Amino acid sequence: MKEISLKETVLISGFGGQGVMLAGRLICRAGMDEDKFVTFFPSYGAEMRGGTANCQVIISDEPIGSPVVDTPDFLICFNKPSFIKFSENTADDSSIIINSDLYQPENSGNYDLYKVPANNIAEECGNLLAMNSAMAGAFASLSNMITLDTLKGALPVILTKRKEKYWSLNIKAAEKGFDYISSL
Secondary structure, three states: OOOOOOEEEEEEEEEOOOOHHHHHHHHHHHHHHOOOEEEEEEEEOOOOOOOEEEEEEEEEOOOOOOOOOOOOOEEEEOOHHHHHHHHHHOOOOEEEEEEOOOOOOOOOOOEEEEEEOHHHHHHHHOOHHHHHHHHHHHHHHHOOOOOHHHHHHHHHHHHOHHHHHHHHHHHHHHHHHHHHHHOO
């Protein structure tokens, strides 16, 4: 009997400076550490900090033909403009994770909506910049491809030794984001 292969497509979006790319790289690294095939496809607006930024991530049991995500299984929105721009393009029965500290949408589509108070979680951990780790932790809670442990293990690799002072607070934020979704 043939084993069923798994594939998850993810679109992460927000303003430049919110850590969209770091969250995408973190999820990709966790996928690699789970021995999966991964792609990471970043897209920046004309402005950097404050402009739009998004990245597309694919995690799969099998080789990936294209890094482009047209209809994501998971949409991770760091802000309201991201939700407005991308929520209509999600796959049927997809999951949307929204930073509910910046926007509280109503669920009006064919998707599961998860409102995560990511700014609040990050501030409780000691730094608002850890919001992206809280959102990545929330994704890990819903994902069939990565675990919280591999996500936490990927943080020191992505943040590098130069940013070692941020490791523990980002790990804590990822744990709290994971636990928040798990408690729903």
